[in-house]
Amino acid sequence: MSAALILIIAVSFFILGYIFYGRYLSRILGLDLKNKTPAHTMKDGIDYVPAKWPVLLGHHFASIAGAAPIIGPITAAVFGWVPVFLWLIFGNVFMGAVHDFTSLVASVRHKGRSIGKVIEKHIGVHGKLLFLIFAWFTLVLVVAAFVILVAKTFVSTPEVGTASCLFIMLAVFFGLSVYRMKTSLLAATIIGVTLLLVCIWIGYKFPIVFPGTPAQGQMIWTWIILGYIFVASV
Numbered sequence: 001m002s003a004a005l006i007l008i009i010a011v012s013f014f015i016l017g018y019i020f021y022g023r024y025l026s027r028i029l030g031l032d033l034k035n036k037t038p039a040h041t042m043k044d045g046i047d048y049v050p051a052k053w054p055v056l057l058g059h060h061f062a063s064i065a066g067a068a069p070i071i072g073p074i075t076a077a078v079f080g081w082v083p084v085f086l087w088l089i090f091g092n093v094f095m096g097a098v099h100d101f102t103s104l105v106a107s108v109r110h111k112g113r114s115i116g117k118v119i120e121k122h123i124g125v126h127g128k129l130l131f132l133i134f135a136w137f138t139l140v141l142v143v144a145a146f147v148i149l150v151a152k153t154f155v156s157t158p159e160v161g162t163a164s165c166l167f168i169m170l171a172v173f174f175g176l177s178v179y180r181m182k183t184s185l186l187a188a189t190i191i192g193v194t195l196l197l198v199c200i201w202i203g204y205k206f207p208i209v210f211p212g213t214p215a216q217g218q219m220i221w222t223w224i225i226l227g228y229i230f231v232a233s234v
Helices: 003-029 053-064 068-079 081-108 115-122 125-156 158-179 185-205 214-233
Strands: none
Touching: 003 081, 053 081, 068 081, 081 115, 115 125, 125 158, 125 214, 158 185
8 A cells, every 4th residue: 555545544534533523522512612712711911822723733733743753653663554554543533632622622611721620620639649640750751752862863963953943943933923023923924934944954054063972962962952841841
């Protein structure tokens, strides 16, 4: 089976799942487009900020796609591509998407609070504690895998390290231009994509290479990435 056919089948399945199963879940959850989200009812310009749907899609897509680039190829190498393909299309539509969708709805209906707070309200403190412990260990595992992978990539391909650092600054500029300077999303996107290509070009021209052995360079990048994660989370 060709890769193009696999892609067409997967995309078609996702579209049909979004239209039919997504509509079914919306009815069960009683969604109403007239209801305002906490971003509107509790708007403070800091934690609660209304965003356009393409921006929300980008944020959510980047978040849920986290471990997939690592886990997918590893699983395929162990079990073969057919089980992984079936897991991706059926698991995403009937499990992964349902989990994320209902989690977002639960958060929105509880003033944008975290799932831990929602669990505490409906199940109790012990349920919240158990969930947070599990979530913490899971995140530590995922973050550790990502940090190692990214640090190795930045050492082996230093151009990527430079471009990635510039991407972070570009993301801040994009947010300021849309929400502070009131630039239209279309104009900001066009400018952002153009600058994105410029960042890649700069990466090739000025790759970041630390002195010492590759192992030492990887350790330096590891601390830089962990520092970035800490600052971004706070």
